Amino acid sequence: MLVGYARVSSTGQDLAVQEEALRSAGCDRIFSEKRSGRSASDRPALQEAIEFARSGDTILVTRLDRWARSTQDLHNLLARLDEKGVGFTCLAQSGVDTTNSTGKLVLAILGAVAAFETDLRAERQREGIAKAREVPGKYRGRSPSINYAQVRKLHDKGVSPSEIAALLQIGRTSVYRALKC
Structure with a gap:
């Protein structure tokens, strides 16, 4: 078959x-x-x-x-x-x-x-990123997915990390990471 x-x-x-x-x-x-x-x-x-x-x-x-x-x-x-x-x-x-x-x-x-092609593609990508980083403001990377200010603001109001994670639909580890910054 x-x-x-x-x-x-x-x-x-x-x-x-x-x-x-x-x-x-x-x-x-x-x-x-x-x-x-x-x-x-x-x-x-x-x-x-x-x-x-x-x-x-x-x-x-x-x-x-x-x-x-x-x-x-x-x-x-x-x-x-x-x-x-x-x-x-x-x-x-x-x-x-x-x-x-x-x-x-x-x-x-x-x-x-x-x-071999996959390795070459990854190498070219790394080279392109390194070159772009040499020019100020050209390479910004990925946009932040977490609003650190919002996390801190909720925490300052007494909202627990678990509740913040649920409200913002992010992981609790991300909340703790945002509070360290």
């Missing part, structure tokens, strides 16, 4: 293109979700697809980045499939097919290249 898995990162994106490609490839069952791909453990439809697949089945995805975003996740997921006797195929990267030796080699190479 061919089992499809489709994923987009945000609710504003559409799964239709991936689902249609998987149907056209002959998938009997498709699992879909709108979740970030950072961690495989945070994707319920992915876990369902793996649990659903039986020995001799093959899981299909449209692109490798829909399946895993890190080399570690890729290898962990494929190890789970291998334990169950389930194959893995990627439609866009046609050489990725764990049901044969060449496909396994191609997959390992693509995984290494993807990890």
Whole structure:
């Protein structure tokens, strides 16, 4: 049986293109979700697809980045499939097919290249931030999510840290951090 898995990162994106490609490839069952791909453990439809697949089945995805975003996740997921006797195929990267030796080699190479690209992207981002910080006022970072003055004002009125956290919908640790400043 061919089992499809489709994923987009945000609710504003559409799964239709991936689902249609998987149907056209002959998938009997498709699992879909709108979740970030950072961690495989945070994707319920992915876990369902793996649990659903039986020995001799093959899981299909449209692109490798829909399946895993890190080399570690890729290898962990494929190890789970291998334990169950389930194959893995990627439609866009046609050489990725764990049901044969060449496909396994191609997959390992693509995984290494993807990890390399991720490292390069992070390095360029760090360099860009460092350069922006050299120019006064150019890099401000993330806007504060907690109004420290409001936290102190409520505390000065006798409101407890737990109550402040509930009122402002922030964590109690954040309240204590704001009171230290």
